[in-house]
Amino acid sequence: MPELKGWRSRVESLAPDAWVVGVDEVGRGPLAGDVVAAAVVLGSPCPVDGLADSKKLSAQRRETLAAELHSKAPHLALGRASPEEIDRLNILHASLLAMHRAVQGLPITPDLVLVDGNRLPNWDYPSIAVVKGDSQVPEIAAASIVAKVTRDREMLELHDRRPVYGFARHKGYPTRAHLEALATHGVCPEHRRSFAPVRAALESGLECREQ
Secondary structure (H helix, E strand, O other): OOEOOOHHHHHHOOOOOOOEEEEEEEOOOOOEOOEEEEEEEOOOOOOOOOOOOHHHOOHHHHHHHHHHHHHHOOEEEEEEEOHHHHHHHOHHHHHHHHHHHHHHOOOOOOOEEEEEOOOOOOOOOOEEEEOOHHHOOHHHHHHHHHHHHHHHHHHHHHHHHOHHHOHHHHOOOOOHHHHHHHHHHOOOOOEOOOOHHHHHHHHOOOOOOOO
16 A cells, blocks of 8 residues: 655665655646646755755746756656646546656656655555655655746747737736636637636636637
């Protein structure tokens, strides 16, 4: 059975060359775009200094650390779930699916997977859920940074395609500006139709409009 605590002692009990993977996701709260997960192996010693919860870092610092992780981490992979999958599965299960896909994308078989939060995907890997793991576990902090930077870049690309929604500013989160844009321009294909503000817009007749 997966463990929900004891990650420090479990990591210390592993062989020095064991593959320890950190996993985190970003994008549960937005009304649009994918939920993105990252799986990162750091090895020992950690090749990157200054890792921390991505939410506590400036955008510039996240970019710098993400670039270092992409070049120095022994293994790194991304996974995602689309708005359509989010609508079909719900955001929790879509997030777990994105995590699963990230770990499956690694070229190694993990000896231990440390996942941020209190839920684990349905997989056979030895794993531990760590509440607030992005501020405690370097591997999870690394995953949070990579996932955040990746998703933010994708939302900037979406902004270039659909500038009327202001995705560059709010990254899809339900800010006042986003809700006003939704009311003015309707629902775009990247919106999550199961989320209440988007569903309400559709019920008001604001059908999908290509921008």
